[in-house]
Amino acid sequence: MTAITVPTTITSPAPSGHRLRWVIADTLTVTWRNLLAYTRIPEALFFSTLQPIMFVLLFRYVFGGAIPIPGGVPYVDYMMPGIFVQTVMFGAVSTSVGLAEDLQKGLIERFRALPMARSAVLAGRTTADLVRNVFVVIIMTVVGYAVGFRIGTGVPSYILGLLILLAFAYAMSWGFAAIGLAAPNSETAQVMAFPILFPLTFASTAFVPIQTMPGWLQPFVAHQPVSVVVDAARSLMVGGYYHSSSSVWHALLWIVGLLVVLVPLGVWRYRKTS
Amino acid sequence: MSNSSSFAVEAHDLVKVFPRGNVRALDGVSLAVQEGTVLGLLGPNGAGKTTVVRILSTILNPDSGQASILGHDVVKEAETVRRIIGLAGQYAAVDENLTGRENIRMVGRLSHLSRKASSERATDLLEAFGLTDAGDRVLKTYSGGMRRRLDLAAALVARPPVLFLDEPTTGLDPQSRQDLWGVIEDLVAGGTTVLLTTQYLEEADRLARNIIVVDHGRVIAEGAPAELKATLGTSVVAVTLNDNEMAQKAAALVASLSDKAPLVDHNTVELTVQNGPKVGADVLRTLDAAQIPIAGLALREPSLDDVFLSLTGHKSEAETDEQRTARMSKGAKRRPSESETDGRDAA
Numbered sequence: 001m002t003a004i005t006v007p008t009t010i011t012s013p014a015p016s017g018h019r020l021r022w023v024i025a026d027t028l029t030v031t032w033r034n035l036l037a038y039t040r041i042p043e044a045l046f047f048s049t050l051q052p053i054m055f056v057l058l059f060r061y062v063f064g065g066a067i068p069i070p071g072g073v074p075y076v077d078y079m080m081p082g083i084f085v086q087t088v089m090f091g092a093v094s095t096s097v098g099l100a101e102d103l104q105k106g107l108i109e110r111f112r113a114l115p116m117a118r119s120a121v122l123a124g125r126t127t128a129d130l131v132r133n134v135f136v137v138i139i140m141t142v143v144g145y146a147v148g149f150r151i152g153t154g155v156p157s158y159i160l161g162l163l164i165l166l167a168f169a170y171a172m173s174w175g176f177a178a179i180g181l182a183a184p185n186s187e188t189a190q191v192m193a194f195p196i197l198f199p200l201t202f203a204s205t206a207f208v209p210i211q212t213m214p215g216w217l218q219p220f221v222a223h224q225p226v227s228v229v230v231d232a233a234r235s236l237m238v239g240g241y242y243h244s245s246s247s248v249w250h251a252l253l254w255i256v257g258l259l260v261v262l263v264p265l266g267v268w269r270y271r272k273t274s
Numbered sequence: 275m276s277n278s279s280s281f282a283v284e285a286h287d288l289v290k291v292f293p294r295g296n297v298r299a300l301d302g303v304s305l306a307v308q309e310g311t312v313l314g315l316l317g318p319n320g321a322g323k324t325t326v327v328r329i330l331s332t333i334l335n336p337d338s339g340q341a342s343i344l345g346h347d348v349v350k351e352a353e354t355v356r357r358i359i360g361l362a363g364q365y366a367a368v369d370e371n372l373t374g375r376e377n378i379r380m381v382g383r384l385s386h387l388s389r390k391a392s393s394e395r396a397t398d399l400l401e402a403f404g405l406t407d408a409g410d411r412v413l414k415t416y417s418g419g420m421r422r423r424l425d426l427a428a429a430l431v432a433r434p435p436v437l438f439l440d441e442p443t444t445g446l447d448p449q450s451r452q453d454l455w456g457v458i459e460d461l462v463a464g465g466t467t468v469l470l471t472t473q474y475l476e477e478a479d480r481l482a483r484n485i486i487v488v489d490h491g492r493v494i495a496e497g498a499p500a501e502l503k504a505t506l507g508t509s510v511v512a513v514t515l516n517d518n519e520m521a522q523k524a525a526a527l528v529a530s531l532s533d534k535a536p537l538v539d540h541n542t543v544e545l546t547v548q549n550g551p552k553v554g555a556d557v558l559r560t561l562d563a564a565q566i567p568i569a570g571l572a573l574r575e576p577s578l579d580d581v582f583l584s585l586t587g588h589k590s591e592a593e594t595d596e597q598r599t600a601r602m603s604k605g606a607k608r609r610p611s612e613s614e615t616d617g618r619d620a621a
Contacts, residue, residue, distance in 0.1 A: 022386065029383040037371035040412055106367035110428075113331040115356040116384040 023117040030124020034098065035131060048094070052087040052136060053143050059083065059207060060147045069209050071241030073152065078242075080149045081161065081233035082206030084140060085226055088133050088169035089201050093193045095129050095173040099180030100189035103273065122266050126173040133169050137162050153239040161236030164248070167255045168229045174262035178269040200226045205234075225254045282436050282467035283307035283330060288339035290325050290491075299325040300336070301491035307469050307484075312462055314482030314499075315471040318586065322491040323471035324364075327440045330469065331361045343436050357385070360429035364441035367425060368413055374400060374424050375409045378431055385432040392431070399427040403457065419450030426457065437461065439470045443477060455480060475579050489586045502581045509550030510580060513543045513557055514570035524566050528557050537583065541569070546576060546584070 038045055064075040071078075099122075102108050111121050141162075151158045176193055183189035203217065204226040210218055221227055232251035234242040283306065290300040300322045307313040315323050328334040330341055332352040341348045343355045361367075368377050375396045382392030400409040403423040408416065416424065422442060429437060439458070443451040458481055462468055472478050478485050479499045487495040487502075495502060513528075515521045518541055525536040525543045531553050532545045547553040550573045561568055 025386075026384055029380060033369060033372065033376075033380050036376065037369065040371040105370070106363055107369060109328075109333060109363065110361065110367040110381070111384070112333045113356060113359065113361040114381065114384045115353060115386060120384075 019117075023119060023123075026117040026120035027123040027127060029116075030120050031127040031131070034125055034128030038128070038132060048091070049136065049139060051090070052083065052140055055083055055086065056080075056140065056143050056147060063207070067208055070211070073238060073240065073242075074148065076144070076148045077150065077152060077238050078234070079207055080140075080144045081165075081237050082204075082230050083144075084137060084162070084165050084233060085168070085204075085230050086201050086206050087136060087140065088165055089172060089197060089226065091129065091133055091136060092169055092172045092176045093190060093197065094132075095125055096176040096180035096183065096189040096193045097186045098125055098129075099177055100183045100186040103181065104185050108273075118271070119267060122174070122177050122270055125177060126170060129173050130166060130170045133166055137166065151237060152242075153236060157236045157239070161233040164236070164251055164255070165229055165233050168225070168251065168258075171255050171258035171262055174259070174266040177266040178262070181266070181269040181273045200224060204230060206230045225251075225258065228254050280309050281306040282309040282344055283313070283341075283469055285326070285330065285341035286339055288326065288329055288336045288341060290322075290329065290334065290337050298491050300329075300339075302339070303488065303491065303493055304339075305486050305493070305496075307467055309467050310462065310465050311483040312458070312468040312470055312481045314478030314485040315469060315488060316473075316475065316478050316485055316582070317471075317488040318473065321488045323488060324440055325491075326488070327361070327438050327469065327471055331359055331438050332356055357432070358434055358436055360432070360434035360437045362422075362426045362429040362437070362439050362442060364444050368421060368428060370413045373410050373412055374405050374416070374420075374427075377413065377424060378428050381428040382431040387432060395431050399430060403427045417450075419446055419453065422446060422450065422454060423457070426454070430461075435465070436467045437469070439468060441471055441473065444473065451477075475577060475582060479577075487582065487585055494585050495581070503576045505581070509547060510574050510576050511545045511547060511550055511554045511557055512570075512572045512574065513545075513561070513568060514572075515541045515543065516567060516569055517541050520566055523564075524561055527560050527564055527566070531556050531560070534584070544580075546580065 059079045060076050064079065067075060069075055069078045099108075102121075108121060175196075179192050179196075180186075180189045183192050203213075203221055204224060205221060206226060210221050210227075213221055228247060229251045231242075231244055231247035235244045235247055285303060285305050288300050288303045289298075291298050303322065303326055305313065305315070305326070315326060317323050325334065329336050330343065330348060332348050332355050335349055344358055346354045346358070348355050369380070372380065378396035378399055379392045382395055383389065387395065396409070400406045403426070405420060405424060405427070408420060413421065413424070426439070426442065442458070443454050446454065455477070458468060458470070462481075468481075470478070470481060483498065485496065485499055485502060486493055495505075497505075513524060515524055518538070521538050521541045521543050525538050528543065528545060529536055532547045534546050537544045545553060545557070554571060554573055558568070558571065
């Protein structure tokens with residue numbers, strides 16, 4: 001058993017310089033681990049891809065016909081930016097669930113006793129979720145096209161729209177990370193995420209025009225981040241009647257604001273959970 | 275920062291209170307582990323064993339007190355400490371969705387070994403732990419014993435000179451336990467310092483040079499296994515009676531034969547004494563004179579269980595294999611153990 005014997009002297013600690021380099025390296029290692037874990041549960045991958053596809057079909061063929069929208073565009077064009085945002089929002093729950101699971105299984109305990117960067121556990125998780133979201137929006141674009149969605153602006157503008165909603169999802173992941181770390185277990189993490197998820201996603205301009213909602217609700221709907229990001233995505237993907245440069249700027253402001261608040265919140269929660 | 279002492283691990287007066295429920299998990303624990311030896315930290319569930327390990331491995335900060343690993347303070351020099359320790363836990367802290375090899379490589383990379391070194395180390399460790407064939411299988415397919423071995427292998431990636439093992443064999447079958455003990459002995463022979471928590475007295479007896487017994491967050495005894503046993507006397511006289519009523523009666527009669535109070539468990543009476551054979555004969559005479567029928571008589575060396583019992587007033591809470599089998603077959607859930615309690619308290 002020579003391979004498991006160890007020297008009694010301390011192996012000289014690696015130089016602690018290049019701190020940022022280690023933060024990035026550790027984040028990539030954790031990202032790699034999370035992405036690898038996704039591929040090991042093909043069922044989860046399959047059904048989490050199926051869900052947004054079903055939402056596209058549901059709103060396109062079931063609800064869509066009953067929802068009149070202004071601007072003279074087909075409902076499928078109106079709803080696609082909304083479904084994108086709804087999907088990445090729902091996807092962010094997996095950040096909560098994943099972290100709660102790691103905590104429950106003692107994996108985070110092991111990470112804490114390693115000389116790795118403290119921030120890498122959360123950064124690696126959120127980065128892995130970002131990578132997954134990239135695949136999700138690509139698949140949804142294909143499905144959208146199959147059911148009649150057409151880009152109203154141009155491809156660069158459309159891609160910019162995708163980038164904005166991916167950035168929004170990334171920011172939200174940090175918030176859901178904090179929830180996951182506060183939850184006693186992964187099942188509860190999921191339930192805890194819903195009261196935030198539902199009002200934001202559905203009391204928004206994602207599926208229904210704001211004019212149809214009661215007056216007291218409209219101020220909330222108009223200014224909450226999901227609506228703002230949906231409006232920005234709609235402006236960049238559909239354009240025309242829905243063109244609104246100001247919503248794009250508002251969305252960027254929201255994303256920056258959320259990152260400024262949620263990243264420290266997640267890190268604080270991670271440090272506290274010990 | 276003095277590296278001159280021969281103690282690889284030192285802790286002084288550690289106190290930790292978990293605000294939730296105001297649990298005083300540690301109430302002034304001090305310990306020292308000589309370099310290249312095993313210290314057994316023994317105690318029932320909730321005694322504070324896991325809290326000690328979590329503080330020493332920088333996961334948790336103490337409310338007061340100091341601890342150092344090879345001269346490095348666990349709070350002020352946490353980062354340095356993390357480079358020289360390995361931690362393997364009761365709850366095999368491994369990623370179920372990765373293969374054995376990937377788990378070891380991940381820990382290697384996060385310990386800042388190069389990609390190449392991590393891979394080579396993974397191959398070596400898998401071989402050393404008899405996991406070469408299973409190395410490229412996802413951990414979900416591993417047995418409990420294989421998981422523990424992999425957990426330990428992952429803790430050794432960076433060749434840490436100090437190793438913390440938190441109940442490494444809890445829940446393992448006897449064969450896997452023996453295997454793991456062999457591995458730990460090899461490590462110590464190679465110069466590793468080990469702090470081991472356990473509920474199994476047999477485990478501490480076999481592996482540890484020194485033992486510390488904790489209960490309710492305090493150290494209640496310490497010494498070499500033989501010393502601890504010696505404090506109790508040299509032998510135990512165990513008399514088996516027909517029933518508990520008889521046992522109580524017999525205990526009252528023989529109490530004067532030992533300076534320690536007799537222990538009654540169901541229908542047996544145990545006396546810890548210096549001169550076993552003589553006291554045994556006295557017991558027989560006394561009970562015979564009182565016309566109490568004796569179902570059995572045994573003379574044995576005191577086990578660490580006896581030490582534990584006399585120190586804490588309650589039996590070691592490690593369940594026997596039979597009990598576990600019986601419980602599992604009823605489909606009952608795993609008993610919440612110390613680290614779970616600690617973990618939730620701390621969260």
